[in-house]
Amino acid sequence: MYHQHFQLTQPPFQQEPDPQFLFQHPEWEALSRSLLADILQGPPLIKLIGTVGTGKTFLCRFISDQLPRSHEVIHIDNPVGAFDDLVRIICLGLGTNLADKKEPVDPVEELFHLLKTSKNRGIKTVLIVDEAEKTFLATLERLIRFSCENDQDLALTLLLSGRPELQANLKQLSVFYSKVDTGPDYTLPPLNEELTSQYLRFRIKTAGPDRKTSDDLFTEAAVARIFHLSQGNLRTINDLAEKALQAAGAQQATHIQANHILYPSTQRSRKKSSWSVPLKVIPRNKYIAGAVAGLVVLVVFIGLLTRSDNDQQTTDAPMAVTQTVEEEHEVPSEDRDHIAMDLRDEQETAVVEVEETEEPPAIVDTTPRDGDAIFQERLRASAGWVAGAYRGEYTIYVLQLSSDQVEAEISALLVEDVYYQARNQLYLLRYNTVPPSIHVFHGRYATMDAAWQAWDTLPAPLQQKHPQPLAISEALELPRN
Numbered sequence: 001m002y003h004q005h006f007q008l009t010q011p012p013f014q015q016e017p018d019p020q021f022l023f024q025h026p027e028w029e030a031l032s033r034s035l036l037a038d039i040l041q042g043p044p045l046i047k048l049i050g051t052v053g054t055g056k057t058f059l060c061r062f063i064s065d066q067l068p069r070s071h072e073v074i075h076i077d078n079p080v081g082a083f084d085d086l087v088r089i090i091c092l093g094l095g096t097n098l099a100d101k102k103e104p105v106d107p108v109e110e111l112f113h114l115l116k117t118s119k120n121r122g123i124k125t126v127l128i129v130d131e132a133e134k135t136f137l138a139t140l141e142r143l144i145r146f147s148c149e150n151d152q153d154l155a156l157t158l159l160l161s162g163r164p165e166l167q168a169n170l171k172q173l174s175v176f177y178s179k180v181d182t183g184p185d186y187t188l189p190p191l192n193e194e195l196t197s198q199y200l201r202f203r204i205k206t207a208g209p210d211r212k213t214s215d216d217l218f219t220e221a222a223v224a225r226i227f228h229l230s231q232g233n234l235r236t237i238n239d240l241a242e243k244a245l246q247a248a249g250a251q252q253a254t255h256i257q258a259n260h261i262l263y264p265s266t267q268r269s270r271k272k273s274s275w276s277v278p279l280k281v282i283p284r285n286k287y288i289a290g291a292v293a294g295l296v297v298l299v300v301f302i303g304l305l306t307r308s309d310n311d312q313q314t315t316d317a318p319m320a321v322t323q324t325v326e327e328e329h330e331v332p333s334e335d336r337d338h339i340a341m342d343l344r345d346e347q348e349t350a351v352v353e354v355e356e357t358e359e360p361p362a363i364v365d366t367t368p369r370d371g372d373a374i375f376q377e378r379l380r381a382s383a384g385w386v387a388g389a390y391r392g393e394y395t396i397y398v399l400q401l402s403s404d405q406v407e408a409e410i411s412a413l414l415v416e417d418v419y420y421q422a423r424n425q426l427y428l429l430r431y432n433t434v435p436p437s438i439h440v441f442h443g444r445y446a447t448m449d450a451a452w453q454a455w456d457t458l459p460a461p462l463q464q465k466h467p468q469p470l471a472i473s474e475a476l477e478l479p480r481n
Contacts, residue, residue, distance in 0.1 A: 002249025007079030012207030013238040013245070017058045019065070021206055023199050028059075031186060036063055037352050038184050039126055039159065045144060045149040045179070046163040047170065050188030050389065052394075052448055052471055053235025056161045059188065062130050071127045072118065079135040083142040085133075090127060094118070108146070115154040124155040133162035133169060133392060141173050148179040154163045159426055165392055197223045199234075200241060218244075219257035224341055229261065229468050235448070236468070261466075308389075371411035378414070378428050385427040388444045389473040394451040395427070395441045396458070399473060402437035410438050418461040429475065441475055444466065 003009070012021075024032075038046055050056045064073045073094035079086060087107040088098050094114045098107060118125055127147075129135065134144070140160075147158040160166060174180040189198060200218045204211075218226070222244065230236035244260040253260070385395070401409055410428065413419050419426065422442065429439040440459070445451040451469035458467060 001192065002245045005249045005252065006204075006208065007211040008204070009210070010200065010207050011242070012203040013242040015235060015238055017061055018060070021203060022058065022062060023202050025191075025195050026196065027189070027195075031188070032059060032066075034184075035059070035186055036066055038262055039063065039067065039157055041184050042157050044123060044147045044158060045183035046157065046159045046186070047166070047183065048186045048188065049164060049167050050161075050235065051190070052163055053233040053236050054188045054190055056188055057130055060130060060159070060161055063129065064126075066202070067126065071124045071126055072124060073128060076127070076129045079129050079132060079139075081139070082136070083139045084108070086139060086143065090314040094125070096412040111146075112150065112154070115150075119153075119155040124157070126159060128159045128161065131163075132258055133166040135169075137169060137173065140169060141177060141463060144173070144180055145177060153209055161216065163471070164394060168390070189343065190230075191227075191237070192232060193224065193236070196227040196230070196232055196237060199237065200226070203241070206249065216255075217398060218256045219258070222256045222261055224263045225258045227257065229466060231470075231474075233470075234471075239452070268420040333456060344414050357430045358416045369415040371413075371415040373424055374414045374420075375407065375411040375428070377425055379430065382427040382429065384427075385441070385472065386476065389476055393472050394445040394448050394477055395472050396443055396445075396451055397453055398426070398442050399463060399465050399467075399469055400437060400439045402435050403432065404435045406436050406438050410440070418459050422462070423460070439475070441472075444472070445469075 047054055074090055076089060084107045091098055091114060092112050095117055096114055098105060098110060115125055147156055171178050201216055204217050230240060240261055244256050246258045248256050361467050414423060425443045427441045431437050443454050445454060448469060455469055
């Protein structure tokens with residue numbers, strides 16, 4: 001582990017929220033103070049928007065800890081289900097399990113009663129719905145209506161936290177319910193390059209308070225590279241910094257250099273590439289191989305006996321010929337022993353040769369490659385890829401080219417082996433800049449973790465481009481940025 005090498009007492013870039021690693025820069029402090037003040041004032045609806053990995057969950061947990069005892073906080077982390085299902089969860093958070101009721105009750109009426117009782121006791125309820133973009137639109141509408149229409153009777157504040165897709169969902173609902181647009185909106189931005197540097201320094205200092213050297217562990221070039229690849233996204237910064245520490249620690253380096261960032265080929269064990277199908281399926285253990293070979297010989301022998309019996313039933317002439325040949329060429333018993341030994345030696349040699357033989361040569365694809373046709377086909381396929389932005393999907397940013405002949409350059413690229421083999425997973429985003437530019441992405445993934453796992457399986461030539469997992473919604477903004 002790199003902890004001892006860098007004089008760290010704990011992992012500095014773990015993804016799980018930990019209060020001691022909360023980086024409170026001035027912009028973040030201003031936003032958290034304003035959000036906390038709004039919750040204390042008790043509006044029925046507050047919205048917090050941020051892309052994946054910007055620290056929304058961390059901020060919500062921090063705000064919960066700052067609220068006075070007169071506020072009861074209920075967190076819903078996975079708001080998938082019907083409205084009544086969410087109501088039962090809220091009731092459970094308020095100390096009442098509706099499943100324990102002897103008689104059936106209306107969940108909404110029970111929730112209203114519980115919240116009314118809390119208000120009479122001087123308790124305000126704050127309902128925080130994290131990843132609210134996953135909530136069904138009908139459920140989201142009823143939840144907002146319940147909070148806004150009972151504002152005078154219940155001391156309830158609904159905080160919806162989610163990705164930009166939540167904003168799109170709320171915009172749809174505003175057509176049917178105008179109060180969706182009420183209440184304060186907050187946007188959690190990513191870090192700039194200077195804040196990224198401060199964040200890395202803060203995390204290292206927190207994880208290694210007794211470090212003997214006061215030098216910055218990450219060089220300026222490393223910080224610049226991390227910011228370029230992460231664009232200030234906290235989750236991505238943590239991931240890149242963690243892998244860089246592992247790479248530098250393995251080399252016994254004293255500082256994190258730019259070449260330690262995204263260093264998968266030599267410092268991280270990679271999964272077998274999904275672009276090549278393993279053809280070497282014969283076991284390496286010679287005993288297992290011998291058993292398999294023996295089994296094959298036995299099956300063939302039984303097949304020959306069966307075939308001989310069938311031939312004997314159909315005709316006698318071939319049998320007579322066979323017998324004559326066998327009698328004329330009968331082998332002495334001692335010669336049979338030598339032949340048997342030779343056969344066993346050949347079988348064992350064959351097994352050893354199978355064991356030591358490398359993978360068979362790859363089959364060469366001689367099909368003509370039409371780069372222009374592949375280019376047009378991947379452009380058409382990219383329409384479905386763009387729709388993934390509305391489903392909260394992720395992708396891997398591979399590269400970007402800008403030139404007056406960019407289409408011809410991409411077409412030529414697509415017939416190269418590594419891109420040709422991966423062509424069915426490549427998507428192209430064309431943008432009318434000056435000069436024109438095309439961005440190339442790989443795959444569609446349901447989660448960021450799935451995108452990182454796919455990153456592990458990319459061929460080495462693609463990994464040398466330093467591809468970056470990100471949300472498709474963020475990818476669509478790259479040309480504008």
